[in-house]
Amino acid sequence: MKKVISISLLIIIALKTQAQANNDTIPLKDLIVPSTPAFNLLDISPKTVERPATVKALALSVISTTEQNSGIPKNFAFEFAPFWLIKHPNMSFFKYNGIKIADTFHYKPNIFYGFQNTSIAIASTAKDSSKSFNYNVNYISYSVRTNILNLRKRKVIDTLYTLGRELNQLIIDVLKQDNAECDSLLNAGNMQAYLKCQNDMIFKKDTMTRSRLQLKRDYIDTILTIRPVFTLDFAFASSTAFGNNQFSNSHGYRTGWWLNLGYSQPLLSSDSRKTLAGLFNAKNYINIYGFFRMLAEDSTVDFKNFTRYTYVDYGGRLEFEFNHFAISFESIHRSVGNHSELNTFRNVGILQYRVNDNLFLTGSFGKNFGSQNNLVAFLGINFGFGKTSLYNKFQ
Amino acid sequence: MSDIYFLKNDQSSIDFEVQVGTIGNVGTVAKKFRAGNSGVQIVGTSSSSNGGDIETTNLGISLDLIGSVLVVTTGIILGKKDDLNQAFENLFMAVTLTGGLDGKQVYKINDTEKSKFEDTRSIVAAKAIKLQGH
Numbered sequence: 014m015k016k017v018i019s020i021s022l023l024i025i026i027a028l029k030t031q032a033q034a035n036n037d038t039i040p041l042k043d044l045i046v047p048s049t050p051a052f053n054l055l056d057i058s059p060k061t062v063e064r065p066a067t068v069k070a071l072a073l074s075v076i077s078t079t080e081q082n083s084g085i086p087k088n089f090a091f092e093f094a095p096f097w098l099i100k101h102p103n104m105s106f107f108k109y110n111g112i113k114i115a116d117t118f119h120y121k122p123n124i125f126y127g128f129q130n131t132s133i134a135i136a137s138t139a140k141d142s143s144k145s146f147n148y149n150v151n152y153i154s155y156s157v158r159t160n161i162l163n164l165r166k167r168k169v170i171d172t173l174y175t176l177g178r179e180l181n182q183l184i185i186d187v188l189k190q191d192n193a194e195c196d197s198l199l200n201a202g203n204m205q206a207y208l209k210c211q212n213d214m215i216f217k218k219d220t221m222t223r224s225r226l227q228l229k230r231d232y233i234d235t236i237l238t239i240r241p242v243f244t245l246d247f248a249f250a251s252s253t254a255f256g257n258n259q260f261s262n263s264h265g266y267r268t269g270w271w272l273n274l275g276y277s278q279p280l281l282s283s284d285s286r287k288t289l290a291g292l293f294n295a296k297n298y299i300n301i302y303g304f305f306r307m308l309a310e311d312s313t314v315d316f317k318n319f320t321r322y323t324y325v326d327y328g329g330r331l332e333f334e335f336n337h338f339a340i341s342f343e344s345i346h347r348s349v350g351n352h353s354e355l356n357t358f359r360n361v362g363i364l365q366y367r368v369n370d371n372l373f374l375t376g377s378f379g380k381n382f383g384s385q386n387n388l389v390a391f392l393g394i395n396f397g398f399g400k401t402s403l404y405n406k407f408q
Numbered sequence: 409m410s411d412i413y414f415l416k417n418d419q420s421s422i423d424f425e426v427q428v429g430t431i432g433n434v435g436t437v438a439k440k441f442r443a444g445n446s447g448v449q450i451v452g453t454s455s456s457s458n459g460g461d462i463e464t465t466n467l468g469i470s471l472d473l474i475g476s477v478l479v480v481t482t483g484i485i486l487g488k489k490d491d492l493n494q495a496f497e498n499l500f501m502a503v504t505l506t507g508g509l510d511g512k513q514v515y516k517i518n519d520t521e522k523s524k525f526e527d528t529r530s531i532v533a534a535k536a537i538k539l540q541g542h
Contacts, residue, residue, distance in 0.1 A: 208534060
């Protein structure tokens with residue numbers, strides 16, 4: 014009861030303080046590489062995003078989009094990972110999870126394996142003319158997002174390799190067993206029934222709820238949740254505006270680059286650091302983030318005269334994370350192209366407490382952007398930030 | 409419904425290999441079903457240290473194999489975050505036979521030879537190839 018009252022009081026104070034807070038800030042989460050930069054660039058959150066998984070599905074999406082519209086397609090959004098549109102005869106569990114196999118006894122980490130998940134997104138949003146803007150405009154944006162580096166601890170790689178081998182062998186052992194029931198289905202020419210029979214064999218329950226193989230796979234999934242030590246993500250997005258939806262009347266609109274790096278080290282004793290349990294159960298971390306974002310926009314009110322604004326934001330954050338509580342210092346510099354007098358910076362100390370998975374209390378103090386009214390003294394609440402810390406948003 | 413690989417009526421050596429491409433944990437076993445339901449013999453398994461591939465393996469002498477069926481079965485288990493549908497669409501599995509009448513022949517699985525199971529997040533695929541004299 015006491016806890017509920019305390020939290021309620023904190024929320025009331027936070028809401029009151031938040032209302033008075035200076036809004037001229039860049040939340041750090043906005044500097045993180047967006048999951049779909051093409052949508053982010055146009056400030057849209059499409060209700061339906063097509064995510065074709067094969068070349069055939071991609072072709073159908075493109076045909077469907079072009080057939081629905083005469084002229085340049087409008088109001089669509091799709092995203093795909095080119096690497097996964099086609100089959101890869103040499104793909105394996107190890108390759109997929111960043112383990113390069115040399116031979117039966119030799120393997121090494123592949124820190125560039127995130128490239129295989131590079132995604133491309135294309136989106137459009139059409140805006141009709143209004144009193145303030147006398148043009149129908151169709152904005153089309155396109156983006157690429159990738160993970161350049163992903164460095165896991167050697168202990169994690171070794172365990173994934175060992176568990177992967179063990180699970181592969183367990184599957185082989187099951188399939189090697191004599192099974193007259195499955196074989197008879199095959200002899201009868203009922204292939205689908207044979208496949209189901211084999212699947213039932215693989216997942217035959219050894220315990221009350223899970224098969225031995227599922228438990229092994231669950232363990233692998235658990236290991237995969239251990240934070241990487243270092244990650245580097247990159248994204249690029251650009252967009253073009255088509256006046257009255259005509260190709261001949263086009264102009265570049267917004268362009269953005271994002272580069273993020275994240276370093277995370279669990280604060281553990283030297284003995285715990287060597288064990289998998291120590292790494293998995295770690296609750297205290299030191300995290301370092303680096304950010305670079307460039308945004309350029311050709312602004313117009315008549316679609317004839319354009320003014321270019323370029324913003325470059327760069328900086329970093331040093332964070333100490335102690336289970337539910339985090340203390341950090343953040344420094345972000347903003348450079349405004351052709352308007353150096355507007356260059357500014359923000360240095361802020363931040364305290365954050367996670368009340369539960371979806372509720373965070375945040376306090377900030379320091380200097381905000383600009384030269385006037387630039388004191389940051391802020392207590393706020395954030396809902397729905399998710400279950401994990403900022404570092405996990407990098408992955 | 410089996411594919412057919414034609415053999416010579418002689419002492420030619422017949423070899424096979426299997427290639428499997430998938431993101432999941434995988435195991436592959438090749439079995440030979442002798443003619444007239446006279447027994448099943450394991451003729452090859454994949455290596456646990458890599459994917460579901462079976463390296464080039466001798467299947468036997470051509471004359472002895474006539475009437476047998478080579479059945480290659482692959483089991484795949486995916487993780488909680490893996491996309492089952494995409495893994496199913498992108499599954500690559502091919503059985504290559506050499507030494508027969510038509511030399512090297514590659515048999516890739518079609519859609520009726522693989523099945524996905526949502527509850528267990530798994531895929532099972534199989535290729536049956538009848539070894540027939542001419």
